[in-house]
Amino acid sequence: MDEGRAQRRGVSPRLWLAGGWLLLALLAAIFAPLVGPQDPLAQDLMLERLPPFWMNGAEPGYWLGTDSLGRDLLSRLIFGGRIAFIVAFSAAIAACLVGSTLGLIAGYFGGWADRIISRVVDVWMAFPPVLFAILLVAVLGTGLSSVILAIAIIDWTRFCRVIRAETMGQSHMDYVENARIAGYGRIGIMLREVLPNVVPSIVALLSLEMGIAVIVEAILSFVNLSISTDDPTWGGIIAEGRLSIHQAWWVLVFPLITLILTVLSFSQFGEALKTRFDPVLR
Amino acid sequence: MSGCLDIRDLSAVLPNGQRVLRSVSLAVQPGEVCALVGESGAGKTMIGKAVLGVLPSSVRIVEGDMRLEGEDLGKLPPKARRTLIGARTALIPQDPLTALNPSRRVGSQMTDRLVRILGWSGERADTRIRQLLDEVQIRDPDRVLKSYPHELSGGMRQRVLIAAAFAAEPRLIVADEPTTALDVTVQKQILRLIVQLQREHGTAILFVTHDLGVVAKISQKVSVLYAGKVVEEAETAALFAAPQHPYTRALMAATPRYTDPFASLKPVDEAVLAGLASEIAAADQAWRRPHG
Numbered sequence: 001m002d003e004g005r006a007q008r009r010g011v012s013p014r015l016w017l018a019g020g021w022l023l024l025a026l027l028a029a030i031f032a033p034l035v036g037p038q039d040p041l042a043q044d045l046m047l048e049r050l051p052p053f054w055m056n057g058a059e060p061g062y063w064l065g066t067d068s069l070g071r072d073l074l075s076r077l078i079f080g081g082r083i084a085f086i087v088a089f090s091a092a093i094a095a096c097l098v099g100s101t102l103g104l105i106a107g108y109f110g111g112w113a114d115r116i117i118s119r120v121v122d123v124w125m126a127f128p129p130v131l132f133a134i135l136l137v138a139v140l141g142t143g144l145s146s147v148i149l150a151i152a153i154i155d156w157t158r159f160c161r162v163i164r165a166e167t168m169g170q171s172h173m174d175y176v177e178n179a180r181i182a183g184y185g186r187i188g189i190m191l192r193e194v195l196p197n198v199v200p201s202i203v204a205l206l207s208l209e210m211g212i213a214v215i216v217e218a219i220l221s222f223v224n225l226s227i228s229t230d231d232p233t234w235g236g237i238i239a240e241g242r243l244s245i246h247q248a249w250w251v252l253v254f255p256l257i258t259l260i261l262t263v264l265s266f267s268q269f270g271e272a273l274k275t276r277f278d279p280v281l282r
Numbered sequence: 283m284s285g286c287l288d289i290r291d292l293s294a295v296l297p298n299g300q301r302v303l304r305s306v307s308l309a310v311q312p313g314e315v316c317a318l319v320g321e322s323g324a325g326k327t328m329i330g331k332a333v334l335g336v337l338p339s340s341v342r343i344v345e346g347d348m349r350l351e352g353e354d355l356g357k358l359p360p361k362a363r364r365t366l367i368g369a370r371t372a373l374i375p376q377d378p379l380t381a382l383n384p385s386r387r388v389g390s391q392m393t394d395r396l397v398r399i400l401g402w403s404g405e406r407a408d409t410r411i412r413q414l415l416d417e418v419q420i421r422d423p424d425r426v427l428k429s430y431p432h433e434l435s436g437g438m439r440q441r442v443l444i445a446a447a448f449a450a451e452p453r454l455i456v457a458d459e460p461t462t463a464l465d466v467t468v469q470k471q472i473l474r475l476i477v478q479l480q481r482e483h484g485t486a487i488l489f490v491t492h493d494l495g496v497v498a499k500i501s502q503k504v505s506v507l508y509a510g511k512v513v514e515e516a517e518t519a520a521l522f523a524a525p526q527h528p529y530t531r532a533l534m535a536a537t538p539r540y541t542d543p544f545a546s547l548k549p550v551d552e553a554v555l556a557g558l559a560s561e562i563a564a565a566d567q568a569w570r571r572p573h574g
């Protein structure tokens with residue numbers, strides 16, 4: 001138990017840092033019209049490639065500088081966060097619901113249900129995910145909902161595999177047998193006895209998946225396959241920044257930092273939550 | 283008349299056709315403690331699981347019948363069988379840690395069963411559980427009920443499981459080496475508790491152990507198991523006074539006098555094992571003939 005406490009203390013800063021960044025980014029995205037200093041779409045050729053605030057030639061109100069069309073980078077990042085979070089939450093939750101349910105069924109019931117589900121997962125995972133995503137969006141058409149759908153369709157297997165394995169491990173525990181002796185029904189045991197024990201993993205995966213969804217969305221934006229190119233997206237900004245790396249490095253570097261921080265925070269936050277949720281580790 | 287538990291000619295096989303239970307017959311009378319002894323791998327747990335209806339899916343019962351208070355378990359539809367087993371039996375497991383759900387509080391796990399299986403009100407279940415916790419000498423029920431299993435000591439957890447097992451007043455409890463996973467100092471207390479509750483509640487117990495010292499102390503009857511076959515069945519006193527089967531004698535000779543609670547079985551004499559092997563082979567031969 002003492003060990004658990006020590007671990008908890010070690011975990012907390014991680015939880016706070018990651019959670020803090022995510023909260024900040026999320027709030028900024030939600031209240032983008034209020035907190036964004038400029039109109040993210042407003043072009044002004046007089047203001048093109050302004051450097052960030054600490055450099056010579058910076059303009060007040062354009063904290064992180066502007067891109068080659070004179071659009072404010074900070075505002076574009078903040079507005080881009082909206083799409084990033086919408087995609088992160090919807091895609092991860094959809095993938096989680098499908099994957100966890102199937103994983104729970106495969107792991108708990110075993111037999112032919114497991115054989116079918118596992119086979120599908122194997123086949124699914126044989127596709128390289130990024131290629132799969134690009135292909136799917138090409139088929140589904142670009143747009144927010146097809147990006148979300150594509151990510152969910154690709155990544156449910158991540159949940160399915162982990163949850164199946166965990167459920168299998170739990171199903172062989174004596175407490176499940178005890179519940180069977182007591183006469184509980186199979187579904188009841190799966191939901192009331194097994195599920196609470198895999199929830200910590202589901203939570204961790206869910207958070208990790210949100211980070212992954214952010215990356216995938218950025219990649220799709222980068223190759224111009226995400227939503228309409230007018231709205232700023234992190235991937236889109238990175239793609240533009242790449243073209244002007246020699247004249248305005250900040251247009252590439254700041255969105256990259258934002259992206260990396262967000263993705264890392266999601267994964268760290270998930271891990272920290274897992275230890276929080278787990279009664280044995282807690 | 284019908285006893286509490288009647289197992290007749292029970293045979294179970296693995297997918298490869300090997301028998302893990304070889305025509306086992308066993309009877310437990312109401313209120314009686316019947317010990318099941320044998321070395322590791324003899325099939326003691328398997329018999330317990332067969333009775334409780336939780337055999338591994340790879341193990342198939344191919345012959346024989348089990349009656350719980352006269353009801354033929356094999357003839358009941360699955361749902362009725364589950365209900366009957368749930369209401370009339372309970373398990374005191376070997377490992378008290380894994381037998382409790384790690385992510386649920388002890389209290390809800392204990393009352394759940396009374397509420398959901400027996401249809402009691404939450405209040406009645408709670409009163410009952412507290413009464414049982416008192417019987418197993420847990421003095422701070424509030425703390426225990428609010429705890430998660432890992433927050434309790436091994437001995438505490440086993441007390442909780444004993445209380446849970448007796449709470450629904452089952453007619454038969456299968457106790458599968460209930461003290462093996464515990465501290466030596468706690469083993470005796472737990473054993474004493476089980477016997478005490480068994481007497482007070484008049485519950486029959488099928489007590490699985492490999493410790494003849496325990497057998498001598500608590501049981502009225504013993505079945506000696508070897509390789510899934512009951513080689514000897516007798517009243518406890520009679521068994522210790524005059525063991526009939528060479529394997530039983532060898533077991534007794536191999537067990538240090540009942541002072542050492544760790545009394546584990548030393549290797550049994552080669553000649554006895556050879557005799558057993560041919561006995562088993564003969565039994566399998568005889569069994570295979572009518573079964574193809």
Ligand SMILES: Nc1ncnc2c1ncn2[C@@H]1O[C@H](COP(=O)(O)OP(=O)(O)OP(=O)(O)O)[C@@H](O)[C@H]1O
Nearest residue numbers: 296302321322323324325326327328329338340492
């Ligand atoms: N899930 C399983 N599938 C197939 N065979 C099994 C399974 N579990 C146990 N067995 C085999 O069945 C036989 C009886 O095992 P069982 O667990 O009943 O022994 P035991 O007498 O309880 O031993 P121990 O004292 O070690 O608990 C053993 O030979 C074992 O290898």
Ligand SMILES: [Mg+2]
Nearest residue numbers: 326327328458
């Ligand atoms: Mg065993």
